[in-house]
Amino acid sequence: MGKTSKDKRDIYYRQAKEEGWRARSAFKLLHVDEAYGILNGVQRAVDLCAAPGSWSQVLSRKLYDTCQTDDEKAAVKIIAVDLQAMAPIRGVIQLQGDITKQSTAEAIIGHFGDNKEDKAQLVVCDGAPDVTGVHEMDEYMQHQLLVAALSIATCVLETGGTFVAKIFKGNATWLLSSQMKIFFKKFDIYKPPSSRPSSIEAFVVCSDFCLPTGYIPQVINTARDDIRILAQKTGSEVNRKLVPFIACGDLGELNEEDDRDTEKPNDEAQYAYDVVMSDAFYPPEFKEIVKQVYEEQLQIS
Structure with a gap:
């Protein structure tokens, strides 16, 4: 054969x-x-x-x-x-x-x-x-x-x-x-x-x-966990800044056809460029993207 x-x-x-x-x-x-x-x-x-x-x-x-x-x-x-x-x-x-x-x-x-x-x-x-x-x-x-x-x-x-x-x-x-x-x-x-x-x-x-200074390792499941709540459980400010970016998040709250009750943005919320997150941990090209996102958020608010 x-x-x-x-x-x-x-x-x-x-x-x-x-x-x-x-x-x-x-x-x-x-x-x-x-x-x-x-x-x-x-x-x-x-x-x-x-x-x-x-x-x-x-x-x-x-x-x-x-x-x-x-x-x-x-x-x-x-x-x-x-x-x-x-x-x-x-x-x-x-x-x-x-x-x-x-x-x-x-x-x-x-x-x-x-x-x-x-x-x-x-x-x-x-x-x-x-x-x-x-x-x-x-x-x-x-x-x-x-x-x-x-x-x-x-x-x-x-x-x-x-x-x-x-x-x-x-x-x-x-x-x-x-x-x-x-x-x-x-x-x-x-x-x-x-x-x-x-x-x-x-x-x-x-x-x-090498773990970023102050970061506490977490087991992340984006399909199961609310990453914003998960990041806050450790009490680490570094986790709160990094974990949502690691998990990529989703655009569920931006879907106009979604009938679920979602938290409305605060008109008085102040958006600021986070130099710790961007400069310390991200490459220059990604830093520019982050800055653009914050500028867009500022215009929307």
Whole structure:
């Protein structure tokens, strides 16, 4: 019997079968590592949206199987999380749950302490929502999944840690870039050779993690939480300024056809340009956009 058309056109599919990877996507993480060295010196890692487990296999082979002694293996901690159950992988602790839920996020955070020696050094996420075929909807859902992964990363990553996640490239990519730069000194968008040219996917590669001064990490779910109330719960002024931008928010209150009771704007409200938010955490091009928004708000009021 001849080979299938899929075998003929995809060298990475065949290579994954030959090398024992659960999916061809293993090469995406391997290529990211080749380009950026994200696995160098890593002992503690989190794999979000891990099923079927190809990225966890890469972490296991690179971090766990290379250890020479039992003490070295004991120091390795790999946490894999997904809604679906996976077959066991050497050196990998599996959690079954939805990363957008508070209970799942708390279970992940529970595996890492407050000391730097206990924090994760790497968080990866190759997850994607069920594709609808409507690009704008798929892009939006993917970005919300990315926000959930990022919020977990801010809770478990050590200073200087790395975050890698799938992204669907689109009109909002520039906004996500600005958001990532709040927490990471280095940011890049990379499309590995193993990613099909026809695919809109790419990967954000964020390194040198550093929380803004005064920011308190939060688990964010924009579909469930009112982000304005969520940001106020910590009592941090920095959270109140940053969290709504991280989650992108929505325009529900601006919909004239919405019959729900919404808070009316105060005619005496004073709008001011926030130099702390814009200058300290955002790049120059985003600062100009923020200033324009405040000027428009001032004209409306």
